[in-house]
Amino acid sequence: MPRPRSLSHARLASAALAVIDRDGLAGLSMRSVAKELGMSTMALYRYVDDREELERLVVDLVLGTVDTEPPAPGAPWPERIEVLVRRLRDAVAAHPQIVPLTVAHRHRSLAGLRWSESVLGVLTEAGFDGDRRVVALRGLLGYVIGAIQLEHLGPLSGEGTVAISELPPDAFPHMTETARHARKVSADREFLGGLALLLRGLGA
């Protein structure tokens, strides 16, 4: 009966993501998204309860691009899980600024749940069940969440490593020496190397 909606959740989320990509996460506000869409601030509240829901829409938009189709049905399960993890990591890497949002809203995102479902499927086919399957999923989830944050908020190639290499060597002998090696370790080697450790642990 009444006036039709002029916006979709998807369009709202895209506008917010555009703001984030252009101005950073700090630039995201109800005002900035409204301006991006050419409407008033309060109009957004017809589509979203509060800012938190807007953030959740952004997370859903990004995680929604992850292909959660179980990969390579015949392949060994550690490889299949690695593929799923890489897909998730790549999707987030396309919009690194949203990392803090994914952490905060992961569990309320349907797309995130679909990813977990897919990982569980692979684990189940590999013979995991009961407690072991719960621990395996949560362990993977923990590593992936932490490692992605590490990668984007404090990368090995960044200033943090330089700062560490300049610490007093007598108080931090191992840190200063390791920091020199660290600069030569690529982000892929770091992320996938850690994941490989976890997967090896799962297989033992």
Place this chain on the structure above:
Amino acid sequence: MPRPRSLSHARLASAALAVIDRDGLAGLSMRSVAKELGMSTMALYRYVDDREELERLVVDLVLGTVDTEPPAPGAPWPERIEVLVRRLRDAVAAHPQIVPLTVAHRHRSLAGLRWSESVLGVLTEAGFDGDRRVVALRGLLGYVIGAIQLEHLGPLSGEGTVAISELPPDAFPHMTETARHARKVSADREFLGGLALLLRGLGA
């Protein structure tokens, strides 16, 4: 010559932590901390450049309570690392609200660096060096950061698990079934189980 300081960084950080423990992280503001100390808001800026530095002080205060003395020199290295990880986890668990702060400021906290130095010491004694040592430390760091967040922001025992168990079973068969098991998995089993996977991977 001039008037002496009436505050120490430690006292400032304690006041902020008291606010957080009482009113939650959302209750932390320059105003609330000033009130806690019985001084004006702007007085805090004589001791701290901005809010971010105040947060860093809080992280340092909490992480500073972690005993980073290398544990049990004769014990197997996986056990020694587990002890260090447990100490860190316990310190954070005493003030769960600060989890987001530790993630944001970890790399600028001296206490955090001392912990990493200690872990590196154990890894070095265990024979790790070069790339492998870098990957081992970053892998552990990634897991610890992610798992601690998972534990406090989305615990297995919490509403998230209940919500998952109520998802449509046809779209999420594994998730709904696993959620039933998950309620019986303790936080310790989850956290230490995942850590054990990683340590086993390191040992292979």
Place this chain on the structure above:
DNA sequence: GAGTGTAGGCGTATGCCGTACACCTAACAA
């Protein structure tokens, strides 16, 4: 084509926030 109910869109206002700036003054050195 006219009338009407509904919900979309907007302007305003409130109460937070961090913090820049100018000022007053306590406390020490001389």
Place this chain on the structure above:
DNA sequence: TTGTTAGGTGTACGGCATACGCCTACACTC
């Protein structure tokens, strides 16, 4: 006693999320 310096404060600004009430475009009925 006096002067210097830094500690402490009050005010003000711009930005934030969002509650509330108004106006009106629209799709429907008649």
